[in-house]
Amino acid sequence: MEKKVRLISLYELYQQLFTEKQQAYFEEYYFEDLSLAEIAENHQVSRNAVHDQVKKVEHGLETYEAKLGMLEMAMTYEQLLEKIYAAESLETVKALLDEARIEVEVTIGRD
Template structure:
């Protein structure tokens, strides 16, 4: 995963654990795509101060992910749910092309609906 996307995802999971200043600076940098100079102007600090704050926040986010693994687990669950949805679709197709069972069709619908709902949460 690209670093920007990874940090943005980690910020979603662990951003509240950063200081307000760190969270604000890293959101400007990764989510709003502002330059160090623009952030420095907005926050009234030096570019070096912005860079240091971003690096500290990145380290903390990566450290929290290493310890807790919430973002990794989230990605794994999303991928697993996609695999479940794909398998359900293959079962639906097989069922409709072969012996067609209403029970199988209902089970496939239940699986698809559950996976879709879990992906949306």
């Protein structure tokens, strides 16, 4: 997955874990495509301060994902739903749901 798309996907899951300032900088940088200098000017801070905060958010997103795995889980469930919708029989749907149940049990049991 492209880095920017991955970071935006992670941000959608974990954004509430960051300060308002960090959220503003990240959103302006990734969603509004503003440069670090433009963001710094808008908030009357240094370009380096914006850079540091954006990097902290990026690192935090990857750290949260490594520990919680919410994006990975969401992608797995999306793939499962696609398989269920494409299934041609009730037996196939039941088998897919059994497979998902086992995967959830394994995921919940992981440390």
